[in-house]
Amino acid sequence: MAMPSVSTATLAIRHLGLVDYLPTWQAMQEFTAQRLGDTPDELWLCQHPPVFTQGVAGRDEHLLLAGDIPVVRTNRGGQVTYHGPGQVVAYPLIDLKRGGFFVKELVYRLEEAVIKTLLHFGLTGHRVAGAAGVYLQLDDPQGHTRLPQRPQIKTLDTATPAPDFDGLGKVAALGIKVSRHCSYHGVALNVAMDLSPYQRINPCGHAGLKTVDLSTMGVDVGLSEVAHVLGQKLALQLTPRT
Numbered sequence: 001m002a003m004p005s006v007s008t009a010t011l012a013i014r015h016l017g018l019v020d021y022l023p024t025w026q027a028m029q030e031f032t033a034q035r036l037g038d039t040p041d042e043l044w045l046c047q048h049p050p051v052f053t054q055g056v057a058g059r060d061e062h063l064l065l066a067g068d069i070p071v072v073r074t075n076r077g078g079q080v081t082y083h084g085p086g087q088v089v090a091y092p093l094i095d096l097k098r099g100g101f102f103v104k105e106l107v108y109r110l111e112e113a114v115i116k117t118l119l120h121f122g123l124t125g126h127r128v129a130g131a132a133g134v135y136l137q138l139d140d141p142q143g144h145t146r147l148p149q150r151p152q153i154k155t156l157d158t159a160t161p162a163p164d165f166d167g168l169g170k171v172a173a174l175g176i177k178v179s180r181h182c183s184y185h186g187v188a189l190n191v192a193m194d195l196s197p198y199q200r201i202n203p204c205g206h207a208g209l210k211t212v213d214l215s216t217m218g219v220d221v222g223l224s225e226v227a228h229v230l231g232q233k234l235a236l237q238l239t240p241r242t
Helices: 021-034 103-120 196-200 223-237
Strands: 011-018 041-047 051-054 071-073 081-083 087-093 126-128 131-137 168-179 182-190
Touching (some): 041 223, 087 103
Parallel strands (some): 051 071
Antiparallel strands (some): 041 087, 087 182, 131 168
């Protein structure tokens, strides 16, 4: 997936190719710790060899059988997820204060970029109330019917419902870390990968949650093309507010 790095008006997009998870995480931390107020934002796009990663709130019972796949405990939000070849991982290294974003808005924008990327390839992505990430309807991945379990405006006396994944498959997982008003970690979009390792975990802490990729949903597309489109959609979504 390695491609030349490119720059937009607001951030540098770097295509790293297949890189080990741990040194990439360490590089993100170093970049964030050393950046100054005028340091340009960056977006790193890559894929990783097989690895399970646990978020700060990750519970061991959600890691069912790691086997020969290494486990890395990280400082991102969320529970356990899997990275492997055939998945595009995007790491936005963004100065949120400079961009005018709050954390919840960053999450929304990352999900929106994935949804627009899926639409580019003929699929309709959905959000689920109470669960970060992007989902596809298993029986109608191209349909535009709004989900009853979609996030909706809450009143003061309305509790957030438990996530409802009925009829859905998760195609993109999300987890971020913010330090000194700057983000790292990011979002992973499944393109054409071996999905069997997901059976060794409760994906993102949800037992029985089905995980899918573009290939299983009938979209035959190269990883580099998806990475390019996702990078462009993220660049648009992460443009600072003026």
